[in-house]
Amino acid sequence: xxxxxxxxxxxxxxxxxxxxxxxxxxxxxxxxxxxxxxxxxxxxxxxxxxxxxxxxxxxxxxxxxxxxxxxxxxxxxxxxxxxxxxxxxxxxxxxxxxxxxxxxxxxxxxxxxxxxxxxxxxxxxxxxxxxxxxxxxxxxxxxxxxxxxxxxxxxxxxxxxxxxxxxxxxxxxxxxxxxxxxxxxxxxxxxxxxxxxxxxxxxxxxxxxxxxxxxxxxxxxxxxxxxxxxxxxxxxxxxxxxxxxxxxxxxxxxxxxxxxxxxxxxxxxxxxxxxxxxxxxxxxxxxxxxxxxxxxxxxxxxxxxxxxxxxxxxxxxxxxxxxxxxxxxxxxxxxxxxxxxxxxxxxxxxxxxxxxxxxxxxxxxxxxxxxxxxxxxxxxxxxxxxxxxxxxxxxxxxxxxxxxxxxxxxxxxxxxxxxxxxxxxxxxxxxxxxxxxxxxxxxxxxxxxxxxxxx
Amino acid sequence: xxxxxxxxxxxxxxxxxxxxxxxxxxxxxxxxxxxxxxxxxxxxxxxxxxxxxxxxxxxxxxxxxxxxxxxxxxxxxxxxxxxxxxxxxxxxxxxxxxxxxxxxxxxxxxxxxxxxxxxxx
Ligand SMILES: Cc1cc2nc3c(=O)[nH]c(=O)nc-3n(C[C@H](O)[C@H](O)[C@H](O)COP(=O)(O)OP(=O)(O)OC[C@H]3O[C@@H](n4cnc5c(N)ncnc54)[C@H](O)[C@@H]3O)c2cc1C
Ligand code: SF4
Numbered sequence: 161x162x163x164x165x166x167x168x169x170x171x172x173x174x175x176x177x178x179x180x181x182x183x184x185x186x187x188x189x190x191x192x193x194x195x196x197x198x199x200x201x202x203x204x205x206x207x208x209x210x211x212x213x214x215x216x217x218x219x220x221x222x223x224x225x226x227x228x229x230x231x232x233x234x235x236x237x238x239x240x241x242x243x244x245x246x247x248x249x250x251x252x253x254x255x256x257x258x259x260x261x262x263x264x265x266x267x268x269x270x271x272x273x274x275x276x277x278x279x280x281x282x283x284x285x286x287x288x289x290x291x292x293x294x295x296x297x298x299x300x301x302x303x304x305x306x307x308x309x310x311x312x313x314x315x316x317x318x319x320x321x322x323x324x325x326x327x328x329x330x331x332x333x334x335x336x337x338x339x340x341x342x343x344x345x346x347x348x349x350x351x352x353x354x355x356x357x358x359x360x361x362x363x364x365x366x367x368x369x370x371x372x373x374x375x376x377x378x379x380x381x382x383x384x385x386x387x388x389x390x391x392x393x394x395x396x397x398x399x400x401x402x403x404x405x406x407x408x409x410x411x412x413x414x415x416x417x418x419x420x421x422x423x424x425x426x427x428x429x430x431x432x433x434x435x436x437x438x439x440x441x442x443x444x445x446x447x448x449x450x451x452x453x454x455x456x457x458x459x460x461x462x463x464x465x466x467x468x469x470x471x472x473x474x475x476x477x478x479x480x481x482x483x484x485x486x487x488x489x490x491x492x493x494x495x496x497x498x499x500x501x502x503x504x505x506x507x508x509x510x511x512x513x514x515x516x517x518x519x520x521x522x523x524x525x526x527x528x529x530x531x532x533x534x535x536x537x538x539x540x541x542x543x544x545x546x547x548x549x550x551x552x553x554x555x556x557x558x559x560x561x562x563x564x565x566x567x568x569x570x571x572x573x574x575x576x577x578x579x580x581x582x583x584x585x586x587x588x589x590x591x592x593x594x595x596x597x598x599x600x601x602x603x604x605x606x607x608x609x610x611x612x613x614x615x
Numbered sequence: 616x617x618x619x620x621x622x623x624x625x626x627x628x629x630x631x632x633x634x635x636x637x638x639x640x641x642x643x644x645x646x647x648x649x650x651x652x653x654x655x656x657x658x659x660x661x662x663x664x665x666x667x668x669x670x671x672x673x674x675x676x677x678x679x680x681x682x683x684x685x686x687x688x689x690x691x692x693x694x695x696x697x698x699x700x701x702x703x704x705x706x707x708x709x710x711x712x713x714x715x716x717x718x719x720x721x722x723x724x725x726x727x728x729x730x731x732x733x734x735x736x
Contacts (some may be wrong), residue, residue, distance in 0.1 A: 339699050552629050
């Protein structure tokens with residue numbers, strides 16, 4: 161890249177799909193002075209190792225592999241000649257609108273900016289985070305590391321494998337190892353349901369007759385130097401192993417696919433507020449964090465199952481960052497928290513802005529804690545339900561969304577009908593109306609999912 | 616001879632359990648589906664199930680040892696392990712450009728294409 165400057169209008173931290181989309185969008189929205197800082201020596205993030213297909217169906221209408229999807233955006237950034245600094249890590253975010261980076265090519269440098277976009281993605285939970293008792297032999301890997309070894313380096317980590325965790329990465333690795341002639345004995349899942357997409361369950365496990373043990377976990381690790389086996393046990397409703405159900409499974413490799421954690425040490429140290437449930441920064445609908453000049457998008461905010469949604473979210477973050485620089489993103493007089501109720505685990509954005517100058521549609525993203533059939537999705541403000549829809553089935557593996565149109569008119573329920581004399585209600589109007597009723601209701605936007613069957 | 620095959624429909628998250636009655640190549644009945652798309656899925660799964668195949672192929676003289684490849688279209692599911700043996704024996708010379716045809720699978724003739732660029736060392 162050209163000479164590194166001391167200032168850029170927008171700096172993007174992380175060159176995965178989120179960072180690439182944000183940089184391209186900011187450029188296209190008129191802020192051409194953008195820099196991408198990427199820790200690795202290659203752009204594309206986690207997609208480089210996701211060689212399977214299943215990417216881009218929403219955005220490109222094509223079933224692409226991870227590298228193909230990433231390359232699309234790498235090329236877009238190149239066409240715009242957006243400067244990229246690879247092999248450099250962002251070490252800190254400072255209150256004076258600057259960051260400190262360190263890289264082999266550039267040394268340690270302080271760069272200032274008008275707005276910062278965080279897109280550092282997430283990392284995998286490791287054995288330390290799950291605490292399995294037993295020895296510490298070699299042969300234990302996180303599923304993502306194994307994916308990297310096999311797909312990028314061609315290194316096979318073992319012959320006989322047990323996979324703990326049935327999220328998409330675990331399932332995809334079960335198939336990948338089988339194709340490479342490695343025996344996958346089973347996939348164990350602590351929950352009584354799988355966290356992966358049905359497509360992956362069928363095409364990665366059933367196609368190859370790989371057993372899935374639900375409500376099971378690994379309770380002991382065996383082996384001195386190399387793993388020789390694991391003990392698995394059935395668990396009760398509280399996820400405690402049931403004595404007497406132990407089973408010894410010989411294997412030389414254990415893959416852990418036990419969850420992803422947004423990569424937020426940097427964010428935390430900058431004093432940016434973190435949502436304890438998502439592990440990502442708290443954001444409003446503009447993907448703006450509690451530090452007004454800092455925006456965030458992609459897996460660093462919450463774990464996405466589809467990259468297409470990462471791209472869309474990143475475009476919103478970048479558009480807002482541009483508006484912020486132009487001084488047109490209003491500082492909000494009031495922020496209304498969102499919350500999840502019943503089966504909803506979390507809602508992003510965690511706050512939404514209110515005031516006369518707020519306009520447009522609002523999309524709320526959320527996940528359920530457990531599978532729900534015949535689901536009723538409701539969005540309410542206090543006791544006022546103003547959005548309701550139904551879905552035959554919802555699963556924790558899929559991120560869900562509700563779009564609240566600026567013209568809520570069509571979707572309002574009976575209570576709205578009573579107020580219809582007031583004319584067309586927009587999102588901010590809802591809150592104004594709510595404010596008038598303050599004292600009676602909480603000012604909070606609640607997303608709830610219940611099963612019709614539970615009535 | 617009549618035969619009943621069971622599948623989980625993956626067309627949407629409902630995951631209906633489908634049951635298909637077949638006689639040779641002919642579908643006699645489909646049950647368990649909640650919609651028409653499930654019927655279509657059952658038909659293709661019962662007669663000729665296909666899957667996208669993704670793997671890697673060794674690169675000679677590249678700055679990376681492997682190139683990720685994918686089938687251009689779905690390939691017959693039952694032959695996937697044979698295709699893997701075939702692909703593991705393939706070598707490709709760097710540089711490789713994205714969407715370059717790496718080889719054709721024996722039998723079905725489906726093209727395997729590169730998923731990304733690999734530069735020469
Ligand atoms: C195994 C697996 C399978 C998946 N399968 C599918 C699928 O089939 N279909 C689908 O649509 N989606 C799938 N996804 C989801 C999708 O790939 C991710 O949601 C998406 O890649 C997240 O993009 P990101 O840019 O937020 O994060 P990442 O891709 O993780 O990118 C983050 C980047 O930031 C860099 N970085 C981090 N910290 C710093 C720092 N301090 N300084 C500089 N750089 C930094 C990292 O090096 C990395 O390159 C899958 C994900 C995984 C892990
Ligand atoms: S049959 Fe229809 S409703 Fe059922 S899973 Fe298939 S597509 Fe979905």
